[in-house]
Amino acid sequence: MNKFILSLDQGTTSCRALLIDQDGKISGIAQKELTQIYPNNGWIEHNPNEILNSQIEVIDQVISENNIETSQIAAIGITNQRETAVVWDKDTGAPIYNAIVWQDNRTTDICEDLKNKNLEKEISDKTGLLIAPYFSATKISWILNNVISAKEKAKSNKLLFGTIDSWLIWNLTEKQTHATDFSNASRTMLFNINKLEWDTDILNELGIPKSMLPKVLNSSANFGNFNYKGHKIPIYGVLGDQQASLFGQKCFDATSTKNTYGTGCFILMNTSDQIIKSKNGLLSTIAWGINGKISYALEGSIFIAGAGIQWLRDELKIINSSEESEKHALKSSDKDNLFVVPAFNGLGAPYWDMYAKGLIIGITRDTNKSDIIKATLDSIAYQTKDVLTSMEKDTKSKINLLKVDGGASNNNYLMQFQSNILGVKIEKPQNTEVTALGAAYIAGLLCSFWDINHLKNLKYDKENFNPKFDSDKINKLYQNWNKAVKRSMNWI
Numbered sequence: 001m002n003k004f005i006l007s008l009d010q011g012t013t014s015c016r017a018l019l020i021d022q023d024g025k026i027s028g029i030a031q032k033e034l035t036q037i038y039p040n041n042g043w044i045e046h047n048p049n050e051i052l053n054s055q056i057e058v059i060d061q062v063i064s065e066n067n068i069e070t071s072q073i074a075a076i077g078i079t080n081q082r083e084t085a086v087v088w089d090k091d092t093g094a095p096i097y098n099a100i101v102w103q104d105n106r107t108t109d110i111c112e113d114l115k116n117k118n119l120e121k122e123i124s125d126k127t128g129l130l131i132a133p134y135f136s137a138t139k140i141s142w143i144l145n146n147v148i149s150a151k152e153k154a155k156s157n158k159l160l161f162g163t164i165d166s167w168l169i170w171n172l173t174e175k176q177t178h179a180t181d182f183s184n185a186s187r188t189m190l191f192n193i194n195k196l197e198w199d200t201d202i203l204n205e206l207g208i209p210k211s212m213l214p215k216v217l218n219s220s221a222n223f224g225n226f227n228y229k230g231h232k233i234p235i236y237g238v239l240g241d242q243q244a245s246l247f248g249q250k251c252f253d254a255t256s257t258k259n260t261y262g263t264g265c266f267i268l269m270n271t272s273d274q275i276i277k278s279k280n281g282l283l284s285t286i287a288w289g290i291n292g293k294i295s296y297a298l299e300g301s302i303f304i305a306g307a308g309i310q311w312l313r314d315e316l317k318i319i320n321s322s323e324e325s326e327k328h329a330l331k332s333s334d335k336d337n338l339f340v341v342p343a344f345n346g347l348g349a350p351y352w353d354m355y356a357k358g359l360i361i362g363i364t365r366d367t368n369k370s371d372i373i374k375a376t377l378d379s380i381a382y383q384t385k386d387v388l389t390s391m392e393k394d395t396k397s398k399i400n401l402l403k404v405d406g407g408a409s410n411n412n413y414l415m416q417f418q419s420n421i422l423g424v425k426i427e428k429p430q431n432t433e434v435t436a437l438g439a440a441y442i443a444g445l446l447c448s449f450w451d452i453n454h455l456k457n458l459k460y461d462k463e464n465f466n467p468k469f470d471s472d473k474i475n476k477l478y479q480n481w482n483k484a485v486k487r488s489m490n491w492i
């Protein structure tokens, strides 16, 4: 009988369960949307019990719809939305507050306070991150300070913290395992990525007792068993979503790089055993830990990528669907003189300008809607070039291939323009479920479902895009993009 790895992909908008066979092919998939809770402006929460129940529902569904026996599941791999924080009562198992989602920015004041205490350098040296509400640390601090009697309970060891992977593992193993993996720990802003331990100074600064924190294991490790209908299924792999996509894209070696084109863009470059301290606005993070060997990554996040296309659809109403943008871009006769800088909520890497605002520049009497749509797609490619340029500077290396995934990577116009403007080949797997694949791969390594050479040799269908612009053209266009970005920066 065929064996499978069950991959649990707990994302920001949905919970999914996928069956992956030994050829790395998806044999089954089930998905359930997740309720987004917006209690206040800038606040975003999820119900941790809904996450758990939905995750179990999709496991039931994928197993029953594909008529497999639980004994055919060799192991479980988990990938999850990163940074999102849950705090729960150790005795009752009940969350004491909703999960505070990574996009939530209610803790801006706590971050400002840390910056005013001049802790930026220390925190960045230790954790590889910039001080931002995005990471888990200040979210935990907010829960402890705002939920009645949370502080006292935490002090008397009654509370546990976890990112979503830990929350799922603790529940699936019936309270046996309170653990996370290196990739998720490195997104909390509490984990020292040099010493590979929770940082006592940052914990004390934020009033978070160490007793709340999970044990940190290798990404490929035994996280305990999920007792499913009398059958024990081991959880053998855990990776945060962007690291899972890096692994699923088989970016195993130094300088191999991927970009996920979703709402925003997440670009990660494997830096092997080196922690590269960016001088160009990027983050250093842990890619994964396997057999006690840590691989690191450089990361650049772009806030508005596919979201810019949603803006064309929902606000400007000049397209009916995201897919339609491709047809318009191909129709546009603009000679690349029009630029959209989608700095709708400031600019992320490598600029980090919270005061930047969006602009459209280069408009002439004959500019039409197709031109604006094309320039919005182009902005995704230019922003990606900004990040890759920083990565090349930081690592003193040349990127020769970019692996891509995510919703907007289905736009062939965009992928071709991306290749042209980078002067780099692009490789897109036909199966864009690479995040779920990454979690399956990391779990399968532990039970010899695959070894690393087997993974490297797994065949998959892919599409390539090769650059067509000469360097003069690239330089001219990129200079103009840089001028446009400068004009958008430091606005009111």
Ligand code: ADP
Residues within 6 Å of the ligand: 013, 261, 262, 263, 264, 305, 306, 307, 308, 309, 310, 322, 323, 324, 325, 326, 406, 407, 408, 409, 410, 411
């Ligand atoms: P997320 O995981 O962030 O929800 P997805 O990977 O599902 O994102 O991708 C959805 C995003 O991709 C949306 O912002 C959507 O506008 C954009 N998108 C999807 N298909 C296309 C397309 N063909 N062309 C351009 N953008 C697209």
